[in-house]
Amino acid sequence: xxxxxxxxxxxxxxxxxxxxxxxxxxxxxxxxxxxxxxxxxxxxxxxxxxxxxxxxxxxxxxxxxxxxxxxxxxxxxxxxxxxxxxxxxxxxxxxxxxxxxxxxxxxxxxxxxxxxxxxxxxxxxxxxxxxxxxxxxxxxxxxxxxxxxxxxxxxxxxxxxxxxxxxxxxxxxxxxxxxxxxxxxxxxxxxxxxxxxxxxxxxxxxxxxxxxxxxxxxxxxxxxxxxxxxxxxxxxxxxxxxxxxxxxxxxxxxxxxxxxxxxxxxxxxxxxxxxxxxxxxxxxxxxxxxxxxxxxxxxxxxxxxxxxxxxxxxxxxxxxxxxxxxxxxxxxxxxxxxxxxxxxxxxxxxxxxxxxxxxxxxxxxxxxxxxxxxxxxxxxxxxxxxxxxxxxxxxxxxxxxxxxxxxxxxxxxxxxxxxxxxxxxxxxxxxxxxxxxxxxxxxxxxxxxxxxxxxxxxxxxxxxxxxxxxxxxxxxxxxxxxxxx
Amino acid sequence: xxxxxxxxxxxxxxxxxxxxxxxxxxxxxxxxxxxxxxxxxxxxxxxxxxxxxxxxxxxxxxxxxxxxxxxxxxxxxxxxxxxxxxxxxxxxxxxxxxxxxxxxxxxxxxxxxxxxxxxxxxxxxxxxxxxxxxxxxxxxxxxxxxxxxxxxxxxxxxxxxxxxxxxxxxxxxxxxxxxxxxxxxxxxxxxxxxxxxxxxxxxxxxxxxxxxxxxxxxxxxxxxxxxxxxxxxxxxxxxxxxxxxxxxxxxxxxxxxxxxxxxxxxxxxxxxxxxxxxxxxxxxxxxxxxxxxxxxxxxxxxxxxxxxxxxxxxxxxxxxxxxxxxxxxxxxxxxxxxxxxxxxxxxxxxxxxxxxxxxxxxxxxxxxxxxxxxxxxxxxxxxxxxx
Numbered sequence: 078x079x080x081x082x083x084x085x086x087x088x089x090x091x092x093x094x095x096x097x098x099x100x101x102x103x104x105x106x107x108x109x110x111x112x113x114x115x116x117x118x119x120x121x122x123x124x125x126x127x128x129x130x131x132x133x134x135x136x137x138x139x140x141x142x143x144x145x146x147x148x149x150x151x152x153x154x155x156x157x158x159x160x161x162x163x164x165x166x167x168x169x170x171x172x173x174x175x176x177x178x179x180x181x182x183x184x185x186x187x188x189x190x191x192x193x194x195x196x197x198x199x200x201x202x203x204x205x206x207x208x209x210x211x212x213x214x215x216x217x218x219x220x221x222x223x224x225x226x227x228x229x230x231x232x233x234x235x236x237x238x239x240x241x242x243x244x245x246x247x248x249x250x251x252x253x254x255x256x257x258x259x260x261x262x263x264x265x266x267x268x269x270x271x272x273x274x275x276x277x278x279x280x281x282x283x284x285x286x287x288x289x290x291x292x293x294x295x296x297x298x299x300x301x302x303x304x305x306x307x308x309x310x311x312x313x314x315x316x317x318x319x320x321x322x323x324x325x326x327x328x329x330x331x332x333x334x335x336x337x338x339x340x341x342x343x344x345x346x347x348x349x350x351x352x353x354x355x356x357x358x359x360x361x362x363x364x365x366x367x368x369x370x371x372x373x374x375x376x377x378x379x380x381x382x383x384x385x386x387x388x389x390x391x392x393x394x395x396x397x398x399x400x401x402x403x404x405x406x407x408x409x410x411x412x413x414x415x416x417x418x419x420x421x422x423x424x425x426x427x428x429x430x431x432x433x434x435x436x437x438x439x440x441x442x443x444x445x446x447x448x449x450x451x452x453x454x455x456x457x458x459x460x461x462x463x464x465x466x467x468x469x470x471x472x473x474x475x476x477x478x479x480x481x482x483x484x485x486x487x488x489x490x491x492x493x494x495x496x497x498x499x500x501x502x503x504x505x506x507x508x509x510x511x512x513x514x515x516x517x518x519x520x521x522x523x524x525x526x527x528x529x530x531x532x533x534x535x536x537x538x539x540x541x542x543x544x545x546x547x548x549x550x551x552x553x554x555x556x557x558x559x560x561x562x
Numbered sequence: 563x564x565x566x567x568x569x570x571x572x573x574x575x576x577x578x579x580x581x582x583x584x585x586x587x588x589x590x591x592x593x594x595x596x597x598x599x600x601x602x603x604x605x606x607x608x609x610x611x612x613x614x615x616x617x618x619x620x621x622x623x624x625x626x627x628x629x630x631x632x633x634x635x636x637x638x639x640x641x642x643x644x645x646x647x648x649x650x651x652x653x654x655x656x657x658x659x660x661x662x663x664x665x666x667x668x669x670x671x672x673x674x675x676x677x678x679x680x681x682x683x684x685x686x687x688x689x690x691x692x693x694x695x696x697x698x699x700x701x702x703x704x705x706x707x708x709x710x711x712x713x714x715x716x717x718x719x720x721x722x723x724x725x726x727x728x729x730x731x732x733x734x735x736x737x738x739x740x741x742x743x744x745x746x747x748x749x750x751x752x753x754x755x756x757x758x759x760x761x762x763x764x765x766x767x768x769x770x771x772x773x774x775x776x777x778x779x780x781x782x783x784x785x786x787x788x789x790x791x792x793x794x795x796x797x798x799x800x801x802x803x804x805x806x807x808x809x810x811x812x813x814x815x816x817x818x819x820x821x822x823x824x825x826x827x828x829x830x831x832x833x834x835x836x837x838x839x840x841x842x843x844x845x846x847x848x849x850x851x852x853x854x855x856x857x858x859x860x861x862x863x864x865x866x867x868x869x870x871x872x873x874x875x876x877x878x879x880x881x882x883x884x885x886x887x888x889x890x891x892x893x894x895x896x897x898x899x900x901x902x903x904x905x906x907x908x909x910x911x912x913x914x915x916x917x918x919x920x921x922x923x924x925x926x927x928x929x930x931x932x933x934x935x936x937x938x939x940x941x942x943x944x945x946x947x948x949x
């Protein structure tokens with residue numbers, strides 16, 4: 078009756094007749110390599126397989142062959158659609174570039190009633206309006222913001238403590254809303270505040286205008302208060318009370334918190350995470366100190382090395398995985414960003430982990446005095462006297478002058494990881510960023526020598542650990558899939 | 563299992579007259595607008611003289627003849643007694659052949675558009691025949707206006723429905739015009755849509771709720787091509803899916819799980835998410851032991867219990883990736899508990915049955931049950947949930 082052909086009739090002839098798609102490889106450990114394609118798909122293979130692959134010696138009968146073909150590491154005569162699919166995936170990853178700047182940070186005031194020694198912003202304690210943004214400056218900034226081609230605009234109010242200039246926040250919100258009646262973009266506001274000076278009226282206003290709250294929470298009371306001195310020594314109590322009030326007024330998920338790791342935090346990872354779980358946050362961002370502002374001046378930045386931070390991070394990550402396994406859904410947000418790059422076709426918007434760098438493209442900062450900076454870190458660096466990333470001033474420059482300034486384009490071009498020394502060959506490049514501001518701050522160079530870069534060290538360690546965990550245990554891979562966005 | 567075809571006897575019908583599509587009605591009044599297609603379904607009682615056709619069953623033969631002496635009668639074997647008002651049958655007087663085309667109470671009605679196909683799948687449940695069956699499309703176009711406007715779902719199947727060309731679009735246009743609120747699901751291997759002009763023509767039908775269910779059996783092109791027995795199938799199927807989605811059309815990917823495909827499920831699920839993230843639904847189907855499957859049992863059959871971890875991993879992965887994923891045609895007791903919520907009752911009701919082991923099972927109502935054909939081979943691990 079029926080005639081069916083055997084599998085062999087559908088198989089490629091084999092014996093090296095395959096084409097290699099562009100890919101990169103880096104060692105994961107002594108025996109295994111991580112290989113990645115342009116779309117950020119990875120595969121972990123023994124050294125012998127990678128060697129055979131590049132020598133065109135991998136046989137269709139080798140167990141890795143089919144897998145590498147379906148992930149588009151190699152193309153052969155069995156299919157011609159591979160390059161089209163790979164191109165589609167690369168295009169999907171690069172799609173964000175077309176939208177240009179979506180996040181606009183406005184520094185309402187440099188004043189703050191906290192005096193955190195690890196402050197990366199270099200706050201001003203004097204009650205002087207010299208460090209407040211003016212209405213005129215805000216208006217000019219808004220004019221630039223709405224020239225962005227992005228269909229979504231997020232305006233984030235920062236400081237210092239931006240609530241110390243709350244009248245200006247109101248002015249900006251209402252002005253932006255009125256401009257948006259014509260523009261019809263997706264418009265969102267965030268206030269980054271320590272919640273110490275917040276009033277019920279402010280919450281009421283946030284509710285009316287759909288404003289999100291982002292606050293600082295470093296961990297349990299003792300740690301938080303030690304990290305974040307203020308008159309009254311009650312930073313923690315005010316933050317916790319503020320979070321409760323904010324949630325009651327705005328809704329639980331409209332309030333988020335950020336932690337910063339200090340030397341005192343290092344031994345307290347699990348308590349810090351417990352604090353976030355206890356406060357019913359969906360996750361935590363285990364964030365190292367950055368080399369800017371008071372953090373450098375007070376030597377807090379130098380108080381622990383990257384190795385110690387990485388140990389702290391991994392211990393926290395392990396604990397969070399444990400929590401998940403015990404039925405508490407909880408995410409580490411930095412891992413979540415990286416895992417989204419590793420495990421999904423999408424590219425999350427996170428300025429530090431972008432190449433070309435996210436500076437200016439993904440976020441831009443309007444400082445209190447009208448100066449425009451390429452990123453939050455860029456204005457922190459400027460407060461320390463290095464204005465390399467100052468793109469212009471809202472009063473004196475046009476949108477085109479600012480966003481095509483050499484101060485923006487040079488560092489973006491130089492730091493592009495796809496062609497930067499050591500990055501261009503690194504298997505982890507599709508997951509990583511270029512961070513020209515960090516490297517300018519630490520090595521006085523937009524690119525930096527990667528062997529001396531703690532940014533590189535830290536991220537490589539995390540990439541390897543995340544992949545290692547997923548290779549060890551498929552259930553972790555499934556769990557991590559749930560962390561992606 | 564319901565028998566959907568058989569032979570009838572007739573009275574007062576010219577044996578040489580053409581086939582008739584008849585919409586069964588239990589109303590005493592007939593809609594004057596479409597009398598030639600309306601038949602009174604007789605189960606006793608009076609018959610309105612307005613009806614040209616009367617359809618009944620063997621055991622009512624004497625009653626109907628007493629109730630009405632003239633007019634056309636069709637007497638069906640008693641096994642057709644499940645028929646009810648709103649159902650549509652085809653009757654060919656010369657051959658006395660009857661086929662049920664549409665059952666108003668069915669959870670899914672599928673129209674067979676052609677028996678021809680450009681695939682020759684190892685497990686084809688409807689083995690292709692190279693015959694000239696262009697009349698099928700004409701018949702479907704004739705039948706669609708007879709269906710109730712509230713028809714909840716319509717399936718288009720084959721063979722490969724798209725290879726009939728223009729009549730394929732005619733059927734869809736009919737559905738658009740007569741059943742604008744009825745979702746239409748097409749089972750196609752997707753290859754025709756790799757032709758951009760064809761895909762565009764399809765999108766231009768402008769039906770509000772069209773979807774195509776396209777099988778993809780492996781991330782490995784060789785395995786896929788082998789399963790469907792056609793070289794180059796993988797490439798055209800993928801290109802078809804991409805074309806359809808770029809035109810904003812709804813696409814479901816269907817994966818039949820068997821001995822040739824289960825090992826690659828994890829890889830396939832990852833391939834789908836990374837490359838075809840934009841599809842609307844991914845479904846994993848159990849094997850139906852019919853058609854070619856029976857000829858290829860050795861190379862196809864595997865106890866679903868033995869691939870439960872592969873299936874679980876693939877399904878959980880896609881669910882974690884927030885894709886819309888379902889499991890069809892599986893018994894709950896052979897599936898990993900973590901994917902029970904994604905298992906749907908999907909076997910067409912007319913071929914769904916349960917077995918002795920299911921006695922007392924508390925999850926019967928949520929279970930996919932069995933294809934009637936599963937008597938030939940079914941899992942050795944069927945056991946009732948008792949609690």
